[in-house]
Amino acid sequence: MMAPTHRDGKSDPFALLELPRRPIVDLDLLDKNFSRLAATYHPDQQNGEAMMFQKIQEATRLLRHPAKRLRLLAGEATMANNIPAAAKDLFSSIGGALQRATEVTTKYHAASGPLLKALLIKDLLAVREELIAAQESLDQWLSSLDQELQEMNLRWPQVSVEELLSLSYAFLLEQRWDHQLREALFQTTMIDHFSKNHE
């Protein structure tokens, strides 16, 4: 099944933000158009329209990330999601790193004094290394997804709905894992403060 190349005007996020319906959008242009339109329709403006403002905001959110954008291009179609074969090992290594990070940071926050916290620093540093390594592998996967996306963009509109959906799902996973890893890394930066206080 080929991807639908257009959708009815007004409610289409691409049309709202005045961008061509393609797998890749110009993000600078997206920002620029969002700023202009948001300033026009913000409820504070004389001729503001709250409904329209929210539509623009929602559309921008959908267009900004490839997962949502590709999902939009696929139209109404759905299919069962499977973790891509290439990402299965990545999935288990990230999952393991996250689990260990949660364990250690929870212990760290529960520790009630500087000494108790200091005893956990070794574990925290080890888990941090693990998170950074996982983040690096994830970044590599992301660049291979980006390549696929570019290739798809060149081929557009000769792209099937199935391809759109599976790449969209891959980006979605990448985004989620990236978010979780960042959060875990953020939580472990507490050790920096700790050492700071004792300089």
Add this chain to the structure above:
Amino acid sequence: MNKELPTTPGCQGPIVGIDLGTTHSLVGYYDSGFPILFSNEEGSRLTPSVVSYLEGSLPCVGKAAVRQQLLYPEETITSVKHLMGRRISDPECVGWDQLIGSRGEPVKIKLGQRIVTPEEVSSEILKELKKTAEARLGVLVQRAIITVPAYFNDAQRQATRRAGEIAGLIVERIISEPTAAALAYGLDKLQDHSKIAVYDFGGGTFDLSVLKLDHGLFQVLSTCGDTNLGGDTIDQALTDFLLTKLKLENSRDSKILMRLRQAGRRAKEELSFAQETTIHLPFIEGNRSIEITLTRVELEKIALPVIERTRALCLRSLADANLNVEDLDEVILVGGSTRIPAIRALVEELFKKPPNLTQHPDEAVALGAVLQGALLEGNLHAVTLLDVTPLSLGIETFGGLMNVIIPRNTTIPTKAGELFTNAVAGQEKMKITLLQGERERAQHNWKLGELELPFTPAPKGQARVGVQFSLDVNGLLQVLVRDVISGKEKMVEISHAVDVSDEAVEAMIAESLEHAFEDRDARLFVEAQLQAVEMLPAVEKALQELDGLISPETVDTVRTCATHVSQALERGALAPLKKALLELDEATQTVATLLIEKAMHG
């Protein structure tokens, strides 16, 4: 006097900007192309946020109330902003002895013979500001922009709006303080595409907001803060220090405490400019007079743990905005406490650039409120402001977890929907609990209230009710419920805690006064006990790990302190246990440092 002022019909008239601060409040208006802040009767633009309720007279506000405070500490209230939208059981209410009510109830304050709500107290401050503005503008003032800390939740924002209403003001907009400050700064100084952070450390609250200016759109990217962290927190630490130093720690005389606190605050303020200062307290206790010297170094040692708490919040906000410190063009300091050199030093170290000091720490927020008023009046067209919601909004799911519906840092106004269905056939209603906060478990978040969804009787899973949560430009929540089958829609009131009768309040006062000290001591002891039980084996483990790396003297000191802790634990009294634990913490400081160094550098 107000009645003689010319009124303007309907929803017209000037929109004044108000900074309703923890320690000071300000009011102003945009006139002839400039934002102007008004001076009060005493000739100052800053009106202390202090209200005094003396028997038989009208409440008095500002400088006059500050003077009353020394004579009538029990009838006077400061920093009421901490209590806005709070319930008795909130951790923020610990340490206030004038509060009454039972668990889960909105806070009420007992001042002398009177019982008032935080909204009423705030409305007295607002009335005073309204009077100041009317005296200067010569017309009745009915509309205002009021600023709140960015990290205020829905209940705190609602309470602020309610205070405005009680004072006779239509609150045209609630805006975030750091956003207001950014507006005051950015209007003439900001380049297109620049990104800034506003570090707002005020009297009672801390916020860090990251903003960007793009094509005339001033957009908040992220915000993070603590509504119970500010100059007050430092004052409290300083008062505790002085109490111990002057051996007054057992004094429960509120006049002594008040004088110490005021003297401490003055000393803190002086030490932003001087290296040392003297605190004079004549006849503090009977015939005893006190004169002690406090140095900047001493003050910094007391204040540093408080100041350090802003670090993680700054990093959180930056991480949420997906930015590094290097991406920021400026870090703007606002809020009176940013005069403290140690805060400036922390900001410079953390953001890797000298902070921008161009904004008046006390006035920038009010100026921003004034500008926002002008934007709404249509007298100013420079920018459009896009703010975000500081806290995630969600509902409690089965199993007591929080399900996020609108994530934090979403641009407002915004809305999100959720579909609910009946779990059993014929079910007529369903209760959902609304939450605000970032914690995973529902119970750790702020409970906004409950909502009852009506179902049209139908077989299991077939009744459908859609709920739309919208956050308006003020960051206030509205809920629309729509029955999918019947298509009926209605706005739903969220039930906040119910009001209780006066009798119940009286009973609660008596009860809370009786048990307040006992409860607290018992809980503190259990906490200290837990800490001791954890600490003792940890000390042994640390000493083993560092075998040969620390001097025998240190080992001896640490062991002695540990023994003291065990002994205090057996005695079962709070004060000696806390003291022993503190000493052990101090004694193990070098041990902790060594452990970190060993871990980091192998």
